[in-house]
Amino acid sequence: MKNETMTIDEATLIAYVDGELDSATAREVEERLGTDDIAKRFVERQREISSLARVAFNDxxxxxxxxxxxxxxxxxxxxxxxxxxxxxxxxxxxxxxxxxxxxxxxxxxxxxxxxxxxxxxxxxxxxxxxxxxxxxxxxxxxxxxxxxxxxxxxxxxxxxxxxxxxxxxxxxxxxxxxxxxxxxxxxxxxxxxxxxxxxxxxxxxxxxxxxxxxxxxxxxxxxxxxxxxxxxx
Amino acid sequence: MDSRIEKELLALLPRFRRFALGLTRNPGNADDLVQSALEKAISRIDQWEPGTRLDSWVFRIIQTTHIDLIRGRKRNDSFLEVVKNQDERSHDGERAIEARNSLDAVRHAIFNLPEEQRAVIMLVSVEGLSYKEAAETLGIPMGTLTSRLVRGRNALMHMMDSPEDAGPGEINSNISHL
Known part of the structure; x- marks a missing residue:
């Protein structure tokens, strides 16, 4: 139950997905993602939805x-x-x-x-x-x-x-x-x-x-x- | 008007239509919106600063025109519009909903976001603007942009993960934001 919450806030993770973080912060996030499975899943899902959103309006x-x-x-x-x-x-x-x-x-x-x-x-x-x-x-x-x-x-x-x-x-x-x-x-x-x-x-x-x-x-x-x-x- | 600006505007038309579709959620309304926004843009083209992004400048005009149109329209109209879409969808039955692939699902989810969050998602996730450019385009501070973005992205994630929840209840709860 201890690990039910993420160790990084959602705004930072979303900024990471959008490529808005400076390289030092991005590296820090990546390190955390190595140990924080919930954050990792969050990032993967956000990335996926962003890609879908981009493609969904392509018609x-x-x-x-x-x-x-x-x-x-x-x-x-x-x-x-x-x-x-x-x-x-x-x-x-x-x-x-x-x-x-x-x-x-x-x-x-x-x-x-x-x-x-x-x-x-x-x-x-x-x-x-x-x-x-x-x-x-x-x-x-x-x-x-x-x-x-x-x-x-x-x-x-x-x-x-x-x-x-x-x-x-x-x-x-x-x-x-x-x-x-x-x-x-x-x-x-x-x-x-x-x-x-x-x-x-x-x-x-x-x-x-x-x-x-x-x-x-x-x-x-x-x-x-x-x-x-x-x-x- | 400079012929280069003209060419650029023509080349940008598909993107203007895409952004307008995201805002209006209806192709016909989207083209009406693009038309009024373009007329405004052209009439004040001298206000655009060469060297800055022409697309963002027009996106902003599209967005403000859209807000003006919504405010001018009766509240009931937009309510009925959403409810009607919902009815049509339920006629398709359970199967059609299941067959809807992820792309339709994400579009549907975006259409169900509150107005302000939808504009941010369209600019950042679909149009690929940076946070700074998107904030400038919408004329809002960075903090407001990121909070709308985070709320919008989370709402999308929840709607995508549990499409059943994105049924009438979700839509109604969003209508109050319109």
Missing amino acids: TMHEEVPGHLKDVINSNSNRAQQIDDTNIIVMPKKKRTSGNWGRALPMAAALAGLLIGVGGGYEFSDKKHQQNIKLAALTLEQDNVSMGKTLNQALEVNLSGAPMTWSSPDSGQSASFTPVNTYQDKTGRFCREYRKDIVVNGETSSTFGLACRSDKGKWETRYLIFENGDQSL
Whole structure:
């Protein structure tokens, strides 16, 4: 009965979960968590609920923004007609048959958009150009498939916090997948939140996703959150 | 208006809608809220200080507009709204409630938080603002922010751990905070 109460206050633990503590205090909390099981469970549960909360509102980020809202901004511009929507879409909505990655990666989506753009002017491009386009598309496709496999493996075998890395022999892209949290939904299915850091041309971008495990051991990504540039970790 | 600000606002629209949905708990009302808030923001865009976060600045306008709307609305309306949702849910029956996964459960729990705690949870846990940024956005002291956050997070935890308790009783007890 002695250990029924936590040795750290809830506010400190929640600030710890939110990454609001300075490193010395955070270390102190971590030490306490080693001996205080109730506090440890509290932290785990809080962390889980925060992740769920973030993901639970993600649908809105995937939806098309109603035109009348964009108009509020556009109609106040002198050059309203010149705004090109394709340049400002944060969450690509385009569905690609090759799986979730086309939608998942801003870089990949941008590249796909570029390819489609170039493809429109096919007649005007020379043969070599066409080959390059095909090659680029193929490399992207292969990268996506092989990245998907790495992600699946990371989710299947890695403990939370342990990254699994991937790099493309062709495009020079690299990525790492780190499961962050694991939980079960009410049907008993395992779902894991993960962070994906991808490096393209020396620039790293992070994505958070939630994948759930199907019966056949395949992890299907259900939600993705892009970290905005101004919100770097 | 500077075309860069415009582009940034357009790019931020999904996040404005998400925050507004958290506050209003209804997609239609959320878009109405975003629209009035954007109109206000644009009309006083010169008050935004370049170099500070544009998203937080607009979040604040969304939040104050929302509070104004609630105060303007009759108390009974919001009461009926919540009760109606509750009725619809009970029609789905026990099974539907069980099938609801953790994501629906957490959204449901957030929607059941009192107004002030919900705004804090949306900014910190969903939008990822730091405590300082969230406190500034809401125009409240840090101490108030952290106490609302702790109460809100604990309430969420209890609702998630015992969903049965988050039934009508829980909802009614929260209505008094509205």
